[in-house]
Structure formats: C-alpha cells, structure tokens
Amino acid sequence: MEYMDAPITRRDLIVGAAASLAAAPHATEAAAPKRIIMTVRGAIDPARFGRTLPHEHVMVDFIGADKTGPHRWNADEVFAAMLPHLRAARKAGITGFVECTPMYLGRDVRLLRRLAEASGLHILTNTGLYKEPYLPEYALREDADALAARWTAEWREGIEGTGIRPGFIKIAVNPGKLIEVQRTIVRAAARCSRATGLTIACHTGHGPAALECLDLLRDERLPLSRFIFVHADAEGDMKFHLDVAHAGAWVEYDSIGWKPLADHVRLITAFLAQGPAERLLLSHDAGWYHVGEAGGGEIKPFTPLVRDLIPMLEREGMKRSQVKSLIVENPRRAFEVGA
Ligand SMILES: [Zn+2]
Known part of the structure; x- marks a missing residue:
C-alpha cells in the first residue's frame, strides 16, 4: 500500500527525460514525490494507466543474441499483423500494456511507439537482459555494476538514440540454483532499480529460484515490492507463491489462455483465500509475432482475461472492487516510479 497516498493530478504528466532527471527529489521537499508510469510515448499520470495487462509480447525473435537484429524483421509487416490484436x-477495455520482450530477443522500441500511437494503448518497454543463449557476449564478462550502468543509461538517455525510455527492468533466471551469470544479472537489476526506481519483472517460473532472487535483492537492500515473480503459475506449489507475496514481492499469474480458464479461476481463488490480494498480477504472456515464421505464425489474443476470466471470477463471487484492484490498481502500483 506504500504508494496509495501519493497525490495524483488529473492533468497529463508527459515529461521529457531531462525534466525527469532534473526533478530528482531533495530532502527539503516536504510533499511526496510525484509518481509516473513511463510509456514508450513518455511519462503518464498513473491514474491514466487503467486496466492493464502486465505481461504480454508484441514480437519475439528466438534466434539468439549474436544473430538477432532489425534486419531479421519487417517492421511494417509486424505492425500490420499486431495492430488488430492490440486494437x-x-x-x-484494456488501456495499459506491458511489453516484456527484452533486448536481444526482439525488442523494437520504435515499432512499439508506432503501435502505441495507432492503438491508443499505454505501452511499456523494458531494459535488462534475458538468459543464455539470448545473452550478448559482454554479459558474460561484465560485472553487476557495469550491466546496471548500461540499463540505467537507457533510463536516463533513452534507448538506442530514440529518446524512448524503459518502464521497467526485464530479466530472467534459470530454474534450480541460479548460475553465476544470472546471479550477476539479478544483482545488476537490483542496482539499476535502486538508481531508477524501475520494477524488476523476472522470468522465473520456479519457486526455489524466485526465493533465491529475493535473497539476492535483500542483500542488495532493494525493497521487495520492486520484484515480480513472473510465470509464478508455472510453479505448482502454492507455498512458493505465498512466500513470495508475504515477503512483499509481486506474484504474477501470466499464462491465462494457455490452459483451461477454470484452472486459473481455481488458482486465483486459492491464492486470494490465503495470500495478499494486493500482491497479485494477472496477464496472458500472449501475442506475438514470431520472427522467422510466415506472417508471424500463430498470434494469441490479449482478451481472454477481460472477456472470459473476469466474468467467471465474478460468477464465483468476486466483487467489482476486487476486480478493479487486480487489473487496475495492482499493475499501477507495480509499475509506478518516482518522477
Ligand atoms: Zn513473456
């Protein structure tokens, strides 16, 4: 609940990178710092984020870090294929859309900005790195400070000369005990988060790996509310979901539409019966244009959550106010940052 009392003005808060940098809070300022959500079109008032999908994809290129690049796709073709799904x-009724494709895996921020303009969605992109074999060579030799500096520079200066800034940090870890490079990447994400305020969405899907991440973040003195346990619904033991949520981090059920919706109704109901509702995020991990496949291959829709799952949850007795908490207020709190 740490951000609930921040004052929210109704006007648009579109601020440039320079303005945001200049507005670093000082101890003498009595008022709570202004909070924003950073979209690919600039900063917005968090009150305008609305119903949000916290984990989706517009495009993914799984060819590997040494081979991927803008030469691999035709941006106009991807734009045409994805715009109907975003519309x-x-x-x-969706207004917020968090695009989780990291760099070296098909992140194209110019394309995302075009799609945001054409669809009217508030789209977020990210900084950070995925995992092997989608890591560039430098990730294997640089330390956490050097990686954090690269990502923090994207926040301060924009991505690839576009002026487009990340709205969160996307990383990944391997299942089981974390390998050295992923531990370095988690520490780098923590240091970038401490420097920028950005939240870390970590592809995890395995309970013990999530708990190891939390240990690293504690060691880095990062508030755990800045961490999202991505793909938590791939972990079959609810105890891990509850441990992560009770520790103050976010638990994300993001495979809605990939299995029978009744399974998610049961999972969500079970979590809400035992865990803190203010720590749960829901999404599809859907889309996406598959680079290398004709026409982008099979693209999954971004609508089952609001069209089908929410009505099912309401039939189970969920109140409108609870729905709003889950799909409006929780994502807003998860992705808000200080301006
Ligand atoms: Zn994903």
Missing part, C-alpha cells in the same frame, strides 16, 4: 484489447 481488440483496447476495444475490450
């Missing part, structure tokens, strides 16, 4: 989400 369908917008039509279903």
